Amino acid sequence: MSWQQIELANVNASRWRNGGGETRELLAWPTADDWVWRMSVAEVAASGPFSRFVGVQRWFAVLHGAGVRLQVDQTEHTLTGSSAPFCFDGASATQCELLSGATQDFNLMTRQHQASAQMQRISGDLRLRTHSAGVVAVYSIEGETIVRCQLESVTVPAHCLVWQTLPAGVELELSASNALWMEIVQ
Secondary structure, X not given: OOOEEEEHHHOOOEEOXXXXXXXXXXXXXXXXXXXXXXXXXXXEOOOEEOXXXXXXXXXXXXXXXXXXXXXXXXXXXXXXXXXXXXXEEOOXXXXXXXXXXXXXXXXXXXXXXXXXXEEEEEEEEEEEEOOOOEXXXXXXXXXXXXXXXXXXXXXXXXXXXXXXXXXXXXXXXEEEEEEEEEEEEO
16 A cells, blocks of 8 residues: 655646635545545635535635634634634535635535545644544645554655545554644545
C-alpha cells in the first residue's frame, strides 16, 4: 500500500458563480461529476450564502484567515483556524459571514446513505486506529506532517493532501503542527 498525494498548488481553481470565492477540488470519488465523497479547499473572499447540497453531510474547517461566523438553520457557529472541524447538513440554509477578511477553508462532503466521514484537527502527536475499512486522508495545513502506518512513513508538506484505502484496525501515528485527519467509510 502506498500513499497518494496531491499538492494544492497543482490544482486549478474554479470561480464561484456568485463571485464570492473559488474552490480547488483536491479529490472526488469515484468521479468529479458523480462523487460519493469530495475534498476541496475554498478561498472565501466575501460573506454570503453557502450552496445547498441536499443529501450531503458537510465538514468544514478554517485553514487560514481570521475565520467565519456560520449561521446554520438559525443557529450561529463561530469558527477559526484553531476550532474543531464543524459538521452540518448540506441541505441546511447556511449563511457565511467573514470575521475579518478572506479565509481559506477545507471542505469534506459525503453523500448520505452512501458514505460517512469523520474529521479532526491535529496539533502535536496522535496515535489512532482505523475504525472501519475505508479511505484515510491527511491534509497538512502548516509545516510538515509525518504519517506512520505499519512499516511505512510519509512526510506531508504544507498545503498537501495524502490518502489511501486501509482495512479496519490499522494503527497510525501522526505528528503535525497543524493538520486535518479524515476517515471515510462507504
